[in-house]
Amino acid sequence: MRLEPTSEDEAASLVRTLARDRSPVRLEGGGTRRAIGRPIRTAATLSSRKLGGITLYAPAEMVIAARTGTPVAELEAALASKGQMLPFEPPDHRRLLGSEGEPTIGGIVAGNLSGPRRLAVGACRDAAIGLRFVDGRGEVQHSGGRVMKNVTGLDLVKLLCGSWGTLAFLTEVTFKVLPRPESELTLLFEDLPDDRANALLCAAMATPFGPSGAAHLPAGVGAARARTVLRLEGFSESIRYRADRLAAALAAYGRADRVEGEESRALWRAIRDVEPLAEPRERAVWRLSLPPKRGAEAVAAIRTERDCTVLYDWSGGLVWLATEEGDDAGCAVIRAVARKLGGHATLLRGSPELRLRIPPFHPPAERVRALETGLRRTFDPVGLFNPGLLEAGS
Amino acid sequence: MSGIAFPAPDPKILARKTEIVAALRRLVAAPDAVIDDPVELAPYETDAFTAYRRLPLAVVLPSSTDEVSRVLAHLAREGVKVVPRGAGTSLAGGAIPLEDAVVVGVARMNRVLAIDPANRTARVQAGITNLAISEAVAEQGFFYAPDPSSQLACTLAGNIAMNSGGAHCLKYGVTTNNLLGVTLVLTDGSVVELGGEALDAPGYDLVGLVCGSEGQLGIVTEAVVRILPKPEGARPVLLAFPSSEAAGACVAEIIGAGIVPVAIEFMDNPAIRICEAFAKAGYPTEAAAMLIVEVEGSDAEIDAELSRIVAIARRHGVTTIKESRSATETAQIWKGRKSAFGATGRVxxxxxxxxxxxxxxxxxxxxxxxxxxxxxxxxxxxxxxxxxxxxxxxxxxxxxxxxxxxxxxxxxxxxxxxxxxVGGCLTGEHGVGIEKRDLMRHQFTEAELRLQAAVRRVFDPNELLNPGKVFPLDLAKAA
Structure with missing residues (x-):
C-alpha cells in the first residue's frame, strides 16, 4: 500500500492511524535510494511525492524553503534563475545505484548527502536551517526556522539530517543558499600516485586560495591517466589570480593544466555522482569517511588484502571504493582500517543478500548505540519508521 | 530585576553540603580544585547576565576527562544537580548556579592537544578560550573562525554549549559549522567520543545535537574543531546612510549581487554616537545608520569587491564612504564596533x-x-x-x-x-539560558517543547544537568 499525503496535516493523520495500528512503514521520497541500507519489508510506504512545491524563496536573504517531495532539479532551477545555488552540491545517485525516479530534496536531507563542495562550504546539514516533520506519534513538529542564526532550543535539524527516515517523516525544509559563482576553473595534475595526490590535495586546502573541490581519480578511473583536480570558483578575475598562485604553490607536484567551462562542470558532476565507479554493476561500492590526509593510506592498507577501484573526494576525506562482493565485500578489513585511521565506512551499494549479511551502516559503539536507541524511541515510540533499515532490530 | 523564577533548592541536599564537598575532594587530585568557602564561591554566583545571582553549594574544577567522569557519576548517584561552566560569560544566564547545585568548571582543561594543518583540524581541551585556539594555530597560517565578542575570555566549552556565533559567521558559519567532534561526559559518568577528524560521523548527528544544547546533555571536555587557512588579507569599508531603510536596502542588494562579505555590521544613530564618544573611531555622528562591510582576499580581489560594494552603496544614497587604507585604519574602523557594549555600559x-x-x-x-x-x-x-x-x-x-x-x-x-x-527567533547566538526560558512558548508548541525535553532525558534521565534553564519550569513531563 502506498500512502501519498498531499498535506502535512494529512501526513500527521496517516501517521496517527499507523501508530494506532502499530503498522510500520517505509518512508520514501523519489525512491532513487531505496537500495541503500538493510533491506526492509513493510506493509505500507509513506511517500512525500505529493508534498511538493517551493514555499518560500527570498533571494536577498539567501533563503529557500520547499516541501520535502520537491524534486531537487526544481529547487535548483528556481535558485539558478536568481543566480543562486544549494551550497553543498547534492549528488544524484541514479547512475551509481541503477535506479529510476526523481530525487527529492527530502531524500537528500534524510541522507545528509553532499557533493564535492562540502569540503569548502559545509554539508547538507550545515545548509539546512529549518525543518518541519511529523514524529512517530503523528504530531507535527518544527525545529530551526528561516533565519541563519538561531540557537533557540535543541538543534533537531542536525539530528534529523542524515537519520535516513528513522526518526520522523520530514515535510518541509529550509536552506540557506549561496550566490552561484560567476565562473569556475579546474587545475589538473596528471600521473600522480595516490599518496602524492593526497598530499597535494591537503597542501592545496591549507592555502588561502580556497579550492571548492579537491579530488583524485587514479589511472583507469574515468580516464587512462591519473587526474588530481582542484576547482576554483568565483568572479573571473579572482579565480585566474588564485589559479596562478595555487599552481605556483604546488609546482613541486608538476605542471597544472587548466580545464574550464562545461568540461570542468561535467568533471565535477561525475565526481559528485560517483559515475566512474557505476560500472561494473555487480561490484559493491563503499563510502569511507576519513581524516582527509588518511585517504591514500587507508586504500593502501585495504589493498594488502583486497582488490579495489577507488575515487577520492574531499581532499582524501571521502573515498569511494568498488570491490567484488564475494562473502563480505571486504567489510571486515575495510571497517577495521577505517576505524583505525579515525573514520568509518558505509556500504552504499550492494546486493540485497549482502546488505542482510553485513551491516551496511557503520555499527556504533555500545554507549552511543544506547543513546541512538533512546532517541529513536523518543521520536518514534512504536517503531513505525523504516524499522531495521539502520541495523537489524533497530 | 527579579522576574525570573528559580527552582526551589532541596533542603536535604543543602544539609549534606559538608559530606558532598568531602566526597568531591576525594575525586579530584588538585588540592585547590574544590571550592566551598562562601567568599571564594562569590565569583561563581552569576555569569554575564548579572541581574540574577545564586551562590552554589560548591565549585569543582577538574583537570581531566577522567575527573569530570568521576565527579558526574558520583553526583548523579547522590542526586545532586550540576551546573556546567566555562568562563561564565553567558549573556543569557546559561551558567548561573542554583543553591543546591555543584558547579563543574572546565576552565583548567585548556590545553591544545594536536594541531593538524593537513587535515585542517585542531584537537583541544574544551576549557581553552576561543581566541587561544586562533593564537595556537596562527603560526601555521590558520585561524578558528567563530569569533564571539567575548572571545578573549569565553571558552570553547561555552561556545559549544550555546552554539556561539560572531561577526564573521556570515561567511564561516557558527560553532556547529566548525565543530567536528567532541568528547562528552554523560551524567552517569560514561565518556563517549562523537565525531572526530573525519568530515562526518557515523550514525545520528549527535555532535550537531550536543552543540547548542546549553550544557543539558553532558559536559564536553575535548573537541576537534575545523581550522581554516588565514586569508591573504581583509579590509573593511565604512558606509553611512541617511536612513536605516537605505542601509537595509543596500545590504539586500549586496547579497543579491552575489557578494558574500565576511561581515556586514550595522549601527544606528544612537549606537554610532555612543561608540564614537568612547572610541574616537571617526564615525559620522550625524548619520542615521552605518554599515561596516569587510571583505577578504588578495589586494586586487579586495579592491575589486569593495568597488562593487561602493557602487551599490551609491545607489542607496550613501553619505560617507571610508575605505581602510592600512592596518591602523582597519583597527580604527573596527574599534568602535567592537567596543559597542563596553561603550554603552559607560553611558x-x-x-x-x-x-x-x-x-x-x-x-x-x-x-x-x-x-x-x-x-x-x-x-x-x-x-x-x-x-x-x-x-x-x-x-x-x-x-x-x-x-x-x-x-x-x-x-x-x-x-x-x-x-x-515576523518569522525570526528568540536567540541567534547567546542561547536561551534562564533569560528567554519563559518566552519559549512563543516559538514552540507544547508538543515541540515536550519532544525536546524528552530528547534531553535520553542523555540525562533525571534532569540533573543545568536544571531550570531553556525549558519553562511548568513544562509537563509526559512525552
Missing part, C-alpha cells in the same frame, strides 16, 4: 537582546522596536550583524531604579516576541 546600564529576523523585515522591525522601547519611556541603541539578521538592541536603563529595570525587561520580551512574529 547607561543596558540589557542586550539577541533575536534574529528575516533581513527583509529590517526597516519595519527597527521602527517597531524603537516604538516599543519608547512606549516604556526608555531608549534603545542598535548594533547588529546585518547580513544574517541577528539583532542586538541595547535597551538603556538605570539599574538602581527597580521600575526602569522591570520596564527594560518587559521591553526586551516584547522585542523578542516581535522577532518571532
Amino acid at each position: 547607561a546600564d543596558y540589557i542586550c537582546m539577541d533575536g534574529t529576523i528575516p533581513t527583509g523585515r529590517l526597516p519595519e522591525v527597527l521602527q517597531r522596536m524603537e516604538a516599543i522601547v519608547r512606549g516604556y519611556g526608555l531608549r534603545v541603541a542598535n548594533v547588529f550583524h546585518a547580513g544574517d539578521g541577528n539583532l542586538h538592541p541595547l535597551i538603556l536603563y538605570d539599574v538602581n531604579d527597580p521600575d526602569q529595570a522591570a520596564k527594560a525587561e518587559a521591553a526586551g520580551a516584547d522585542i523578542l516576541k516581535l522577532c518571532v512574529e
Whole structure:
C-alpha cells in the first residue's frame, strides 16, 4: 500500500492511524535510494511525492524553503534563475545505484548527502536551517526556522539530517543558499600516485586560495591517466589570480593544466555522482569517511588484502571504493582500517543478500548505540519508521 | 530585576553540603580544585547576565576527562544537580548556579592537544578560550573562525554549549559549522567520543545535537574543531546612510549581487554616537545608520569587491564612504564596533537582546522596536550583524531604579516576541539560558517543547544537568 499525503496535516493523520495500528512503514521520497541500507519489508510506504512545491524563496536573504517531495532539479532551477545555488552540491545517485525516479530534496536531507563542495562550504546539514516533520506519534513538529542564526532550543535539524527516515517523516525544509559563482576553473595534475595526490590535495586546502573541490581519480578511473583536480570558483578575475598562485604553490607536484567551462562542470558532476565507479554493476561500492590526509593510506592498507577501484573526494576525506562482493565485500578489513585511521565506512551499494549479511551502516559503539536507541524511541515510540533499515532490530 | 523564577533548592541536599564537598575532594587530585568557602564561591554566583545571582553549594574544577567522569557519576548517584561552566560569560544566564547545585568548571582543561594543518583540524581541551585556539594555530597560517565578542575570555566549552556565533559567521558559519567532534561526559559518568577528524560521523548527528544544547546533555571536555587557512588579507569599508531603510536596502542588494562579505555590521544613530564618544573611531555622528562591510582576499580581489560594494552603496544614497587604507585604519574602523557594549555600559546600564529576523523585515522591525522601547519611556541603541539578521538592541536603563529595570525587561520580551512574529527567533547566538526560558512558548508548541525535553532525558534521565534553564519550569513531563 502506498500512502501519498498531499498535506502535512494529512501526513500527521496517516501517521496517527499507523501508530494506532502499530503498522510500520517505509518512508520514501523519489525512491532513487531505496537500495541503500538493510533491506526492509513493510506493509505500507509513506511517500512525500505529493508534498511538493517551493514555499518560500527570498533571494536577498539567501533563503529557500520547499516541501520535502520537491524534486531537487526544481529547487535548483528556481535558485539558478536568481543566480543562486544549494551550497553543498547534492549528488544524484541514479547512475551509481541503477535506479529510476526523481530525487527529492527530502531524500537528500534524510541522507545528509553532499557533493564535492562540502569540503569548502559545509554539508547538507550545515545548509539546512529549518525543518518541519511529523514524529512517530503523528504530531507535527518544527525545529530551526528561516533565519541563519538561531540557537533557540535543541538543534533537531542536525539530528534529523542524515537519520535516513528513522526518526520522523520530514515535510518541509529550509536552506540557506549561496550566490552561484560567476565562473569556475579546474587545475589538473596528471600521473600522480595516490599518496602524492593526497598530499597535494591537503597542501592545496591549507592555502588561502580556497579550492571548492579537491579530488583524485587514479589511472583507469574515468580516464587512462591519473587526474588530481582542484576547482576554483568565483568572479573571473579572482579565480585566474588564485589559479596562478595555487599552481605556483604546488609546482613541486608538476605542471597544472587548466580545464574550464562545461568540461570542468561535467568533471565535477561525475565526481559528485560517483559515475566512474557505476560500472561494473555487480561490484559493491563503499563510502569511507576519513581524516582527509588518511585517504591514500587507508586504500593502501585495504589493498594488502583486497582488490579495489577507488575515487577520492574531499581532499582524501571521502573515498569511494568498488570491490567484488564475494562473502563480505571486504567489510571486515575495510571497517577495521577505517576505524583505525579515525573514520568509518558505509556500504552504499550492494546486493540485497549482502546488505542482510553485513551491516551496511557503520555499527556504533555500545554507549552511543544506547543513546541512538533512546532517541529513536523518543521520536518514534512504536517503531513505525523504516524499522531495521539502520541495523537489524533497530 | 527579579522576574525570573528559580527552582526551589532541596533542603536535604543543602544539609549534606559538608559530606558532598568531602566526597568531591576525594575525586579530584588538585588540592585547590574544590571550592566551598562562601567568599571564594562569590565569583561563581552569576555569569554575564548579572541581574540574577545564586551562590552554589560548591565549585569543582577538574583537570581531566577522567575527573569530570568521576565527579558526574558520583553526583548523579547522590542526586545532586550540576551546573556546567566555562568562563561564565553567558549573556543569557546559561551558567548561573542554583543553591543546591555543584558547579563543574572546565576552565583548567585548556590545553591544545594536536594541531593538524593537513587535515585542517585542531584537537583541544574544551576549557581553552576561543581566541587561544586562533593564537595556537596562527603560526601555521590558520585561524578558528567563530569569533564571539567575548572571545578573549569565553571558552570553547561555552561556545559549544550555546552554539556561539560572531561577526564573521556570515561567511564561516557558527560553532556547529566548525565543530567536528567532541568528547562528552554523560551524567552517569560514561565518556563517549562523537565525531572526530573525519568530515562526518557515523550514525545520528549527535555532535550537531550536543552543540547548542546549553550544557543539558553532558559536559564536553575535548573537541576537534575545523581550522581554516588565514586569508591573504581583509579590509573593511565604512558606509553611512541617511536612513536605516537605505542601509537595509543596500545590504539586500549586496547579497543579491552575489557578494558574500565576511561581515556586514550595522549601527544606528544612537549606537554610532555612543561608540564614537568612547572610541574616537571617526564615525559620522550625524548619520542615521552605518554599515561596516569587510571583505577578504588578495589586494586586487579586495579592491575589486569593495568597488562593487561602493557602487551599490551609491545607489542607496550613501553619505560617507571610508575605505581602510592600512592596518591602523582597519583597527580604527573596527574599534568602535567592537567596543559597542563596553561603550554603552559607560553611558547607561543596558540589557542586550539577541533575536534574529528575516533581513527583509529590517526597516519595519527597527521602527517597531524603537516604538516599543519608547512606549516604556526608555531608549534603545542598535548594533547588529546585518547580513544574517541577528539583532542586538541595547535597551538603556538605570539599574538602581527597580521600575526602569522591570520596564527594560518587559521591553526586551516584547522585542523578542516581535522577532518571532515576523518569522525570526528568540536567540541567534547567546542561547536561551534562564533569560528567554519563559518566552519559549512563543516559538514552540507544547508538543515541540515536550519532544525536546524528552530528547534531553535520553542523555540525562533525571534532569540533573543545568536544571531550570531553556525549558519553562511548568513544562509537563509526559512525552
